[in-house]
Amino acid sequence: MTPFTSLTSIAAPLLRDNIDTDTIIPSREMRSTGKTGLAAGLFAPWRYLDADARVPDPDFVLNRPEYAKARILLGGANFGCGSSREHAVWALSEWGIGAIIAESFAPIFETNCVRNGLLPVRLPRPAVDMLAGRIVTVDLAAQTVDEHRFDIGAEAKEMMLQGLDAIDLTLQHAAAIAAWHARDRVNRPYVYLESGA
Amino acid sequence: MDHIVDTRPGRGDGTLMPGGAGFITETRAAARAAGITLFDVNDPEQGITHVVSPELGIVLPGCTLIAPDSHSCTQGAFGALAWGIGSSEAEHAMATGTLRVPRPKTMRVCFTGRCASGVTAKDMILALLAAHGAGGGAGHAVEFAGDAVLALDMEGRMTLCNMATEFAAMTGLIAPDSVTLDYLRGRRYAPDPLPDWSGLRTDPDARFDREIVIDATVIEPMVSWGTSPGQTIGVSGRIPADADPRALGYIGLAPGQPIAGVPVDAAFIGSCTNARLSDLRRAAALLKGRRKAPHVHALVVPGSSAVKRAAEAEGLDRIFLDAGFEWRESGCSLCFYAGGEAFAAGSRVISSTNRNFEGRQGPGIRTHIASPELVAASAVAGRIADPRALA
Numbered sequence: 108m109t110p111f112t113s114l115t116s117i118a119a120p121l122l123r124d125n126i127d128t129d130t131i132i133p134s135r136e137m138r139s140t141g142k143t144g145l146a147a148g149l150f151a152p153w154r155y156l157d158a159d160a161r162v163p164d165p166d167f168v169l170n171r172p173e174y175a176k177a178r179i180l181l182g183g184a185n186f187g188c189g190s191s192r193e194h195a196v197w198a199l200s201e202w203g204i205g206a207i208i209a210e211s212f213a214p215i216f217e218t219n220c221v222r223n224g225l226l227p228v229r230l231p232r233p234a235v236d237m238l239a240g241r242i243v244t245v246d247l248a249a250q251t252v253d254e255h256r257f258d259i260g261a262e263a264k265e266m267m268l269q270g271l272d273a274i275d276l277t278l279q280h281a282a283a284i285a286a287w288h289a290r291d292r293v294n295r296p297y298v299y300l301e302s303g304a
Numbered sequence: 305m306d307h308i309v310d311t312r313p314g315r316g317d318g319t320l321m322p323g324g325a326g327f328i329t330e331t332r333a334a335a336r337a338a339g340i341t342l343f344d345v346n347d348p349e350q351g352i353t354h355v356v357s358p359e360l361g362i363v364l365p366g367c368t369l370i371a372p373d374s375h376s377c378t379q380g381a382f383g384a385l386a387w388g389i390g391s392s393e394a395e396h397a398m399a400t401g402t403l404r405v406p407r408p409k410t411m412r413v414c415f416t417g418r419c420a421s422g423v424t425a426k427d428m429i430l431a432l433l434a435a436h437g438a439g440g441g442a443g444h445a446v447e448f449a450g451d452a453v454l455a456l457d458m459e460g461r462m463t464l465c466n467m468a469t470e471f472a473a474m475t476g477l478i479a480p481d482s483v484t485l486d487y488l489r490g491r492r493y494a495p496d497p498l499p500d501w502s503g504l505r506t507d508p509d510a511r512f513d514r515e516i517v518i519d520a521t522v523i524e525p526m527v528s529w530g531t532s533p534g535q536t537i538g539v540s541g542r543i544p545a546d547a548d549p550r551a552l553g554y555i556g557l558a559p560g561q562p563i564a565g566v567p568v569d570a571a572f573i574g575s576c577t578n579a580r581l582s583d584l585r586r587a588a589a590l591l592k593g594r595r596k597a598p599h600v601h602a603l604v605v606p607g608s609s610a611v612k613r614a615a616e617a618e619g620l621d622r623i624f625l626d627a628g629f630e631w632r633e634s635g636c637s638l639c640f641y642a643g644g645e646a647f648a649a650g651s652r653v654i655s656s657t658n659r660n661f662e663g664r665q666g667p668g669i670r671t672h673i674a675s676p677e678l679v680a681a682s683a684v685a686g687r688i689a690d691p692r693a694l695a
Binding site: 288 | 322327330341362364366367388391392393396399400402404469473495499532640641644646659661662663667
C-alpha cells in the first residue's frame, strides 16, 4: 500500500449526510470482478444526467472545472453508509480522491478506506463546511487539516503513514494465532468445520 | 450464491447482471480449488447467506462471524459477534484466521413492554431509526434487550439485528436464551448436544457507554418516507414539516402529507431482512382470498430455497400467486438490482427490504421500506396502507 503522509488539494464539497455506497458506485456500475475500471461509475446517479449515455451533469461538484483535479472530498455525517462494497473506495481512489473529510463515517467504509490508503478524516461539521472550495493540506503525522486537529486510531495512523499491509502485520503474530486456535479447537471443537463438511 | 443469481423461475447460471454468469463460474471453481463448501445456484440449501447460515446452524452463540456483506450483523441475533466487512478484510480473515478490530463502544437498546398486535420486529428497528437517525449507533456495538425483544422468535430477532448496520452500528446482538437453543437444536452444523452458553449474557451490573430505552407498546406499523432509513414514520403519521427537501424532492412527497394513501406501483417481499418463513406466513395470512391492485407489480422472493420449499409445503405460494404476486426462486433480487433486475424507472415501491436510498432499487426508483404485512396490505390497496385494517 502507498504510504500517506500529507496531501494538498482543493477540497470539493459534497456536504450531504448519509451518502451511501450505492450512490458512490451503483451495483450496475460494478461490471467486473476486479478493483479497476470503476472511476467512470463513481457517483453515477449524481454525476450524470443520463448515466447510460454518460451525459455529465455540469452542476455536480466533481464535474465543475475547479474541482476536476480535486483530491480531497468533503462530506457530511455517516459518509459511506450502506453496502460493504469496497468498490466504493476503489472507485474514489481511481478517480483521484486521496482523503475524505467528513463529520463521520460508516464503520465498514472507514475500515475499507484505511485498508486502501485513502485517508478518512473526521472533523466537526462547522470545520468541514469552512474547508469547502479552499486549498487545504492534510498532514497525517501532525493529525491536522490546516488549522484543525483531527483524531485517528493509532494503528490506522501507523499503517497509513508507513503503507503497511494489514495481512503482513498480522502474520508477524502467526505463532500466537496458531496457539490460540489450537486451544480454542479443544474448547469449542464444533466451531471448526472440516473442509467439505 | 445470493447477490448475483437470477430469481426468475427455471434459472441456471445465467443472470441479467453483466458478467454475472462468469462471476458464478469463477466462484464455483475457486471454492472447489480451495475446498470450501459452496451452496451453489441449484443446491437445496441455496439462499441469502444471512438466512442460510442460521437455517443450517452455522452461526452459533459466542462465535465471531464475518462476511463481506453489511447485513452480516443479522446473525448477532444468536449472541454471536457478527458484522460486515469489505473484501480486503475478508482476504485478511482468510489469510490469517483473524481480523484487526478497534474495540467498539457499547450501547444497549431496551424495548420495554410488548408490541401491540400487528407490530413486528421490522417496526421496532424502524422505530429506533426514526427516533435516533441512521447515524445513531455510530461507533457502537449494540445489545438489543427488553421484554419486546425476548418475546420475538428467532426470525424476528434476525430482522431486528439485520438493520443494526442501517443504524451505523458495528453490529447488533441479543443474548442467547431458550428460544435460541430451541431454534438451533438439530440443525445440520449445530453441535449435539448443544454446549452450555448460559454465560453469554450481560452482567447485571454492567455499564454501557450509551443506553436507549424505547417504549414498545406505542410503536405502530412503520414506513419510510425519505431516502434514509431514519426518515421513517408511523403509518398513521404525516411527513414531518421540517423534512429534508432533497429527500422529499427525490421521493416526490410534500411536508405534512399523510403517508397512508400514497399510491404505489410495485410491492416487493424479500431480502435478508424479511423473507423468512414467518414473514411469508404473516403476509400470506393477509393476502388469502384477496388480490393485489391491478396496476401493482407484486412479487415474493423467498430468503432461501429451504424457505421456498417450506412455504410451498404449506401452500403459501398458491396464496401469493392467487393474489397476483410473482413467486420467485431465492436470492437478493430486487432489493438492489441483484441478478441485474430493477423496477421500472421512476416506480414507487413498497418494499420489505432494508434500504430506501436514492436509486437503490433502480434509477429513479422511490422506495418505501416497511414490514411484509404493510407491503401486502399496500399491494392490495394500491397505496400505502395500514395492515391492521386487513387483519
